[in-house]
Amino acid sequence: MAGAPKYWTLQGASPSGHGRQEFRIPSSLVEHIQRYGPQHKFHELRLVKEVLELPTVIFTGLREEQEDGLCYAGIPSGSYTNEGKRKAPLKGKIFLVFVTESGHVFQWRWEEADPKMEGYPLDWRERFESQKWPKS
Amino acid sequence: MAEELMKYLERAKPKGFRPRPYYGPEEDSLTFYFDNTESYGKRVDELLTLFLSVKSDELVGCQIKGVRKKLKRLGDFGISIKHGKVRLDMFFHLLAFLAEKPVQRKRYLELSEKTKDLDIELDEELVRA
Numbered sequence: 001m002a003g004a005p006k007y008w009t010l011q012g013a014s015p016s017g018h019g020r021q022e023f024r025i026p027s028s029l030v031e032h033i034q035r036y037g038p039q040h041k042f043h044e045l046r047l048v049k050e051v052l053e054l055p056t057v058i059f060t061g062l063r064e065e066q067e068d069g070l071c072y073a074g075i076p077s078g079s080y081t082n083e084g085k086r087k088a089p090l091k092g093k094i095f096l097v098f099v100t101e102s103g104h105v106f107q108w109r110w111e112e113a114d115p116k117m118e119g120y121p122l123d124w125r126e127r128f129e130s131q132k133w134p135k136s
Numbered sequence: 137m138a139e140e141l142m143k144y145l146e147r148a149k150p151k152g153f154r155p156r157p158y159y160g161p162e163e164d165s166l167t168f169y170f171d172n173t174e175s176y177g178k179r180v181d182e183l184l185t186l187f188l189s190v191k192s193d194e195l196v197g198c199q200i201k202g203v204r205k206k207l208k209r210l211g212d213f214g215i216s217i218k219h220g221k222v223r224l225d226m227f228f229h230l231l232a233f234l235a236e237k238p239v240q241r242k243r244y245l246e247l248s249e250k251t252k253d254l255d256i257e258l259d260e261e262l263v264r265a
Contacts, residue, residue: 008141025141037153038172045145063182063201065164082172090190093176106163110176127179
């Protein structure tokens with residue numbers, strides 16, 4: 001990644017639900033995942049964009065010292081193997097993207113979905129302070 | 137300077153797998169995978185998420201949040217951080233000792249076993265912050 005920028009950017013939905021905004025991923029994080037893996041996590045960067053663009057729900061209030069952090073949840077169009085092979089989305093799972101208040105993406109992963117609430121992660125009522133979008 | 141990530145992904149490929157922890161200072165969390173297996177996250181509590189194999193549910197990694205505060209506790213226990221390096225198994229062992237619930241303690245001890253002889257390098261200024 002010679003000459004790589006400090007941040008990579010990608011566009012997604014604003015947490016207000018109105019319009020779009022720019023998100024940033026530190027190139028150090030992308031480089032780490034690219035160099036050390038796991039490999040599926042590098043391929044999943046494509047899913048980060050999908051979920052930031054078309055979330056099913058956005059939460060705020062991740063934890064202490066991340067009170068204004070955001071979690072974008074969604075079901076992307078597929079999943080990836082370590083070899084980069086595209087497969088169907090993981091059954092019973094949902095893809096989450098974690099973002100700081102300033103739009104800095106720092107974590108993305110599949111998690112268990114709420115079986116009673118499509119498009120929501122398991123235990124969402126307990127783990128997040130509030131639902132940012134859509135307004136409930 | 138910033139560049140569109142998707143354009144970069146068109147030409148970039150992952151280079152392989154080596155177990156190496158990543159510390160993100162802005163979000164103050166440590167992510168560590170010790171296996172390349174395709175995985176999903178399972179949240180244990182506000183400060184610990186485990187990565188489990190999609191196929192077998194075996195533990196393959198973790199994300200620890202609130203790292204700065206935890207490192208301060210290491211200092212309280214007389215464990216020094218030399219040259220910005222922290223022994224991960226000691227770190228997890230301390231978290232097991234401090235854990236409030238048996239399930240948390242069990243998971244931290246499991247992580248301690250998985251991270252023997254591994255260090256994480258941190259900026260010493262961050263550790264002191």
